[in-house]
Amino acid sequence: MEIWNGHFECMNRDKLREVQSERLRDTIERVYFNVPFYRRKMQQLGLGPESIQTIDDINKLPFTTKDDLRDNYPFGLFAVPMSEIVRLHASSGTTGKPTVVGYSRRDIGTWSEVMARTLTAAGATRHDFIHVAYGYGLFTGGLGLHYGGEKIGASVIPVSGGNTKRQLQLMQDFGSTVLACTPSYALFLAEAIEESGIRRSDLKLRVGVFGAEPWTENMRKEIEEKLQIKAIDIYGLSEIIGPGVASECLFQQGLHINEDHFYPEIIDPKTLEVLPPGKTGELVFTTITKEGLPLIRYRTRDLTRLNYDQCNCGRTLVRMEKCLGRSDDMLIIRGVNVFPSQIESVLLEMSEIKPHYLLVIDRVNNLDELEIQVEVEEQFFQDKIGQLMSLKQKIQNNLESSLGIAVKVTLVEPKTIERSEGKAKRVIDKRKF
Amino acid sequence: MIVHQLSVFLENKSGRLTEVLETLGKENIKITALSVADTSEFGILRMIVTDPEKAKNILKEKSFTVNLTDVLSIITPNEARFYAKALKILSDLDISIEYTYAFSIGEKSVIILRTNNTEMAIKALQEHEMELLKASDLYKI
Structure with missing residues (x-):
């Protein structure tokens, strides 16, 4: 198994702490003098650049949130003049203004480096054909994979999202070996392949690198079975750099965080206290090499935990567990915390239904109601009402025992739930607060 | 003596039954008998049609869940x-x-x-x- 940058990826952890300390000191100096927002925040806490000497001093520093990025829209948190910025990306901004990120030339280099590590960890080499079906554009997915793919010397196919027919055509004609897209689009492609009558032997796919949205172990199994590939989880967010923040190796035992660039902490999202290794909480990152948009203790809202045991692959980098959900994806239904990923796990365990579902939450007579629409698998459909009713009851029972709240299950026709070619929209919350 | 009946899963949404009938009509499939079993959320449409195998494929293409029942x-x-x-x-x-x-x-x-x-x-x-x-x-x- 190849490792792209053994020097950093397998570095002795004491040595790594020295590197992290040095890089943090440098970052703090830069943000203190170049970003008024950080200078003000540090001054309010009585901190100067000299207050931060080692990585252990990080917990003195204030947190940064997505709101801070929005409040300083578009370029207010950049730490270099615009003449040094060579690229801008922006998040979709579904909940307000988009968040804008800027990259210096060195940042683009860092991004390509961590993506080269990601692809190498997934087993990709210069001999591979990387089919990039992430969207290209303001979204970081497409270009992130693209630069990483070029860096390792693979043949990159920048097909971008959508136009499934053409995707399948190119996949066959070019002999794509590595598929990069969101996990929900991977499932969508798997179905499309099934329907098109393309034989598996006509495809050369070997591995997939999937991320940009939460997905469960069951979904992984489903993708691996249907596409007959190894499905690798990758993690990133545009604020930190895009894809490339962390990724699994072929052991699929957690995602190695590129800690020499992005320093992780786990905090309790309510008390903001740092939690000890192994505890689940909100993931927080400090970028320690970025120039364009350095972020200090940025709250990702993603929930996970860290594992510092050394991996069998030889990397010493800490591993984060597959994200369990987002602290802001969490639905509170009648006071109970519910994650869409929990519902997905239950549904994927049942062979009678498709892994396509939609959650609709409404408040009826001051009471929250959770409706789960699920598609009925054609092979299971018999024309007896009783049989369908008992299927519905079975789904309902399974969900209720897993979630601990009453739910309403509705069976729907196949293909009625919108298929995503980007991130899946699986929740409709009609409640007005 | 076995008759193949065409059964279709229908969500309780207006227009779905019309869509089935129009689709079959366009392909010149004749319906001898028809009944609908319904619950508050979904229904099952049962039909005796000429050429049930063809009718099944036509509806499948339109993404309906269809089955033939003896x-x-x-x-x-x-x-x-x-x-x-x-x-x-x-x-x-x-x-x-x-x-x-x-x-x-x-x-x-x-x-x-x-x-x-x-x-x-x-x-x-x-x-x-x-x-x-x-x-x-x-x-x-």
């Missing part, structure tokens, strides 16, 4: 006692009726039956000299 059909004089007789023959043999629907034309009634044992039901009804209809006969009605 049913049987008898033709009797248009009087309730004959319907009753047929049901009794089956219940005496512990063959259960999953559902049934019927219609009459002139002096005759056509009864469609879905049982838990189609083969045995056909045999029993024939032994009692009930007149069974072949699929091809049904389409001519």
Whole structure:
């Protein structure tokens, strides 16, 4: 198994702490003098650049949130003049203004480096054909994979999202070996392949690198079975750099965080206290090499935990567990915390239904109601009402025992739930607060 | 004597039944009999059609969930006692009726039956000299 940058990826952890300390000191100096927002925040806490000497001093520093990025829209948190910025990306901004990120030339280099590590960890080499079906554009997915793919010397196919027919055509004609897209689009492609009558032997796919949205172990199994590939989880967010923040190796035992660039902490999202290794909480990152948009203790809202045991692959980098959900994806239904990923796990365990579902939450007579629409698998459909009713009851029972709240299950026709070619929209919350 | 009935899963949304009928109509598929079993959320549309295999594929292409189900059909004089007789023959043999629907034309009634044992039901009804209809006969009605 190849490792792209053994020097950093397998570095002795004491040595790594020295590197992290040095890089943090440098970052703090830069943000203190170049970003008024950080200078003000540090001054309010009585901190100067000299207050931060080692990585252990990080917990003195204030947190940064997505709101801070929005409040300083578009370029207010950049730490270099615009003449040094060579690229801008922006998040979709579904909940307000988009968040804008800027990259210096060195940042683009860092991004390509961590993506080269990601692809190498997934087993990709210069001999591979990387089919990039992430969207290209303001979204970081497409270009992130693209630069990483070029860096390792693979043949990159920048097909971008959508136009499934053409995707399948190119996949066959070019002999794509590595598929990069969101996990929900991977499932969508798997179905499309099934329907098109393309034989598996006509495809050369070997591995997939999937991320940009939460997905469960069951979904992984489903993708691996249907596409007959190894499905690798990758993690990133545009604020930190895009894809490339962390990724699994072929052991699929957690995602190695590129800690020499992005320093992780786990905090309790309510008390903001740092939690000890192994505890689940909100993931927080400090970028320690970025120039364009350095972020200090940025709250990702993603929930996970860290594992510092050394991996069998030889990397010493800490591993984060597959994200369990987002602290802001969490639905509170009648006071109970519910994650869409929990519902997905239950549904994927049942062979009678498709892994396509939609959650609709409404408040009826001051009471929250959770409706789960699920598609009925054609092979299971018999024309007896009783049989369908008992299927519905079975789904309902399974969900209720897993979630601990009453739910309403509705069976729907196949293909009625919108298929995503980007991130899946699986929740409709009609409640007005 | 087995008749292939076309069954379609329908969400309880207006316009879905129309879509099925229009789709079949366009392809010149004729419907001899039709019934809908419904709950508050979904329904199952059951139809006897000419060329059920073709009808199934056409609807599948339109993303409907479709299935072919084995049913049987008898033709009797248009009087309730004959319907009753047929049901009794089956219940005496512990063959259960999953559902049934019927219609009459002139002096005759056509009864469609879905049982838990189609083969045995056909045999029993024939032994009692009930007149069974072949699929091809049904389409001519």
